[in-house]
Amino acid sequence: MSRAGSSRWCPTPQQLMMLEEMYRSGITNPNSTQIQHITSQLSLYGKIEGKNVFYWFQNHKARHRQKLRKKLTRQLQHHHQLLHYFDSPAAFRHHSYYNSGSPLLFPQAGIHHEAAKHSMNCTWKFNIPERTDKNKGMMRTYGSDWLMMVDVGPPLSSPPCYSMICRPPLKTLELFPLSASDLKEDTNINKDS
Amino acid sequence: MSRAGSSRWCPTPQQLMMLEEMYRSGITNPNSTQIQHITSQLSLYGKIEGKNVFYWFQNHKARHRQKLRKKLTRQLQHHHQLLHYFDSPAAFRHHSYYNSGSPLLFPQAGIHHEAAKHSMNCTWKFNIPERTDKNKGMMRTYGSDWLMMVDVGPPLSSPPCYSMICRPPLKTLELFPLSASDLKEDTNINKDS
DNA sequence: GCAAATTAATGATTTATTCAAG
DNA sequence: CTTGAATAAATCATTAATTTGC
Numbered sequence: 001m002s003r004a005g006s007s008r009w010c011p012t013p014q015q016l017m018m019l020e021e022m023y024r025s026g027i028t029n030p031n032s033t034q035i036q037h038i039t040s041q042l043s044l045y046g047k048i049e050g051k052n053v054f055y056w057f058q059n060h061k062a063r064h065r066q067k068l069r070k071k072l073t074r075q076l077q078h079h080h081q082l083l084h085y086f087d088s089p090a091a092f093r094h095h096s097y098y099n100s101g102s103p104l105l106f107p108q109a110g111i112h113h114e115a116a117k118h119s120m121n122c123t124w125k126f127n128i129p130e131r132t133d134k135n136k137g138m139m140r141t142y143g144s145d146w147l148m149m150v151d152v153g154p155p156l157s158s159p160p161c162y163s164m165i166c167r168p169p170l171k172t173l174e175l176f177p178l179s180a181s182d183l184k185e186d187t188n189i190n191k192d193s
Numbered sequence: 194m195s196r197a198g199s200s201r202w203c204p205t206p207q208q209l210m211m212l213e214e215m216y217r218s219g220i221t222n223p224n225s226t227q228i229q230h231i232t233s234q235l236s237l238y239g240k241i242e243g244k245n246v247f248y249w250f251q252n253h254k255a256r257h258r259q260k261l262r263k264k265l266t267r268q269l270q271h272h273h274q275l276l277h278y279f280d281s282p283a284a285f286r287h288h289s290y291y292n293s294g295s296p297l298l299f300p301q302a303g304i305h306h307e308a309a310k311h312s313m314n315c316t317w318k319f320n321i322p323e324r325t326d327k328n329k330g331m332m333r334t335y336g337s338d339w340l341m342m343v344d345v346g347p348p349l350s351s352p353p354c355y356s357m358i359c360r361p362p363l364k365t366l367e368l369f370p371l372s373a374s375d376l377k378e379d380t381n382i383n384k385d386s
Numbered sequence: 387g388c389a390a391a392t393t394a395a396t397g398a399t400t401t402a403t404t405c406a407a408g
Numbered sequence: 409c410t411t412g413a414a415t416a417a418a419t420c421a422t423t424a425a426t427t428t429g430c
Contacts, residue, residue: 201397
């Protein structure tokens with residue numbers, strides 16, 4: 001992985017681990033400042049650009065929620081089957097019906113905050129911008145400031161050139177301010193399925 | 194319009210005219226290089242940033258197609274009514290049924306290329322990037338190179354600061370290379386309605 | 387005429403879908 | 409089949425048109 005003339009970014013295991021750790025820690029929709037810092041941190045472990053980070057979080061969030069949705073619908077179907085089951089005559093109810101489904105109803109439910117706590121002893125830090133103008137909006141990459149992401153040119157041309165961040169003023173704030181992304185995620189899931 | 198402390202961009206009539214002219218000329222999905230040039234051109238007529246241009250084309254394209262879709266479905270309904278009409282007994286068919294609908298079935302059909310021809314005598318020019326890597330992809334703003342769009346800070350702070358383009362090397366190529374966006378648009382329309 | 391109230395347009399974000407590399 | 413990349417659709421939010429009662 002991380003080949004020279006590859007047409008698309010291929011994350012190194014280190015990078016992937018750190019990205020997943022960040023995601024579990026609550027960073028699901030980093031804004032441009034966050035992306036800049038994540039990028040510069042991860043560039044220590046291999047070639048990476050801001051847009052790779054951007055796309056990774058976008059895809060990971062979408063596919064994570066997709067997975068949750070599927071699991072949820074399976075659960076609902078299961079419930080439905082259970083309802084039918086209990087509607088059926090008692091004579092047919094003597095085989096074990098419960099061992100077929102997934103082991104736990106909502107396996108993800110209580111995990112996030114645990115992970116968030118444990119993730120504090122991670123080695124990297126990155127910056128969190130001050131609360132956005134209206135403190136509800138949590139602007140995304142397109143928000144009031146945009147990323148400068150320059151391609152290192154046509155592939156193969158410049159091997160040691162890590163993507164550089166354009167805006168220098170990077171003051172370090174505290175870690176993991178994200179508050180309640182799980183709830184928001186759940187409501188979103190309930191909204192559209 | 195174009196007020197000082199406005200939270201969102203408000204295009205001047207000049208800017209709007211030029212954007213619409215570009216759109217009619219076939220620029221429906223400008224890549225970052227095009228956006229940069231369009232932005233710098235339009236900044237002569239008022240405050241504007243690259244992301245405004247980006248969003249404008251995105252929205253305009255979407256809403257234009259939406260309008261076409263609606264028109265199309267209306268036309269289909271009309272056809273449907275006509276079919277019913279011709280299915281009805283001849284005795285009921287003596288009023289003029291054709292004057293109710295829109296005057297032409299596909300008013301947009303043959304216009305684009307005419308407009309493209311006439312638009313050549315427009316006063317502004319802008320650059321077209323070399324054919325993208327794979328010459329089919331027609332990459333968007335996120336494509337191989339990204340825009341540098343810095344906000345001029347919190348509104349009201351910096352009135353005369355037009356958005357500046359980051360990347361200087363702007364070699365001018367020829368005008369309006371777009372080939373057949375209408376067809377593509379039509380197929381897209383047929384795809385999802 | 388002219389504000390307050392509603393509605394329509396449209397700029398800005400977010401989410402879903404699709405394409406394609408490996 | 410997974411997943412990075414790109415596009416399109418849906419949605420939110422703010423501004424301009426406009427209607428309405430005075």
